[in-house]
Amino acid sequence: MHEFSVAESLVEQIGEIVAENGLAEVDRVELEVGELRQVVPEILQLAFRETARDTPAEAAELVLKEVEARAECRRCRRTFRPDPWDYSCPACDVADAKVLAGDGLVLKSVVASESSGVAVV
Ligand SMILES: [Zn+2]
Numbered sequence: 706m707h708e709f710s711v712a713e714s715l716v717e718q719i720g721e722i723v724a725e726n727g728l729a730e731v732d733r734v735e736l737e738v739g740e741l742r743q744v745v746p747e748i749l750q751l752a753f754r755e756t757a758r759d760t761p762a763e764a765a766e767l768v769l770k771e772v773e774a775r776a777e778c779r780r781c782r783r784t785f786r787p788d789p790w791d792y793s794c795p796a797c798d799v800a801d802a803k804v805l806a807g808d809g810l811v812l813k814s815v816v817a818s819e820s821s822g823v824a825v826v
Contacts, residue, residue: 715736715753719812720762729817729818730763734768736770739808741787741804741807744769778794781797783795
């Protein structure tokens with residue numbers, strides 16, 4: 706289950722931010738999830754709870770924002786929404802597309818209780 710490896714790197718990243726900024730408890734974490742990553746939100750939430758145990762992110766709320774996938778066909782330059790398993794262009798039916806959005810996992814913000822607010826990354 707790759708949600709667990711996602712959760713692990715997320716907790717690791719949060720740990721670094723916490724250390725760099727001298728934060729204590731983390732209240733809230735916002736993560737942008739590209740739909741092409743095929744992350745199941747419920748499983749990622751569970752994985753995060755497990756992984757964050759005994760870390761500064763233990764009590765943090767994980768907010769997931771899904772990012773819709775966009776791809777551009779290299780032949781006809783049409784942009785479309787690809788399926789994770791099929792990047793074929795709807796116009797020319799050739800799978801030769803460049804992904805423009807929706808394939809990333811981006812930590813958007815970490816909100817900690819006693820700092821002055823938000824450390825946006
Ligand atoms: Zn095309």
